Amino acid sequence: MGEVALAAKICHVPTIWMSEMIEGFEGIRQFAIDGLKEIGRRAEARGVDTFILCDTHWLVNQGFHVNGRDGWSGTFTSHELPHMLNGLEYDYSGDPELGDLIAEEGNAAGLKSRCHKMEGMNLEYGTLIPMRHANHFGAKVLPIAANQFSSVEENRIFGAAVRRAVEKSGRRVAFLASGSLSHEFAPNHISQEKLNDITDEFHRQVDLRVMQLWTEGQIEPFLRMLPTYVKLCQGEGAMADTSMLFGLLGWDQYRGKGEVICDYFPSSGTGQTIVEFPL
Ligand SMILES: [Fe+2]
Incomplete structure (x- = not known):
């Protein structure tokens, strides 16, 4: 039987790339790089076969979609922020079999779900930046899209479907909710003066209160505020990643406490963190 061996909310901001690659910005996000490396270290130590990432830069308008190709290689330049992220080389294997299982479970749960090959x-940068630092051990990669018009409830159901698919698959999986607060x-x-600040x-x-609720294990009140949080704080990709993550964790039945792997930081006006949720 398969297992979710690691589940976390993570960041993927292009300033992480700038910190490493662009002159004048050296080290500005070293703490986030260290946090992603720690996620990778834990995943490798737990024998993870596949990283599933809900990637809030793979935005879709209808249904639920999984990128189930055999693999990808190439050079990525962001169409959203080409001046901040360009020339990122990548080479990863995919997990078509698990992608198919997730689409099957999504459909069985009443959501229109597809696995594409x-x-x-x-790949989008919500997958590429985290994988650059967390996946040094050849794990497979399986991106899930964020439907920007989806509801919290739909993403809860899809997250639970992902969990069932993983358990049927025999895989050991790390699920990463790749999106901002x-x-x-x-x-x-x-925009430039807000590089390291909140808008x-x-x-x-609100972000800091959310993180306090997570680390204190007050998941039920967080879930009650989540629909309003998505709207008032302009959630990235409708915060589909966060709703999916908690759906996978068991929603209001989840009894764990979040562990902060990377302290809260603002980036280009947005709120960012890395928090692992033990299973
Ligand atoms: Fe983003």
């Missing part, structure tokens, strides 16, 4: 279905990008005229203090304060 067509050429041209490439609050996600209001700083407006153009102050709206209200968002930072």
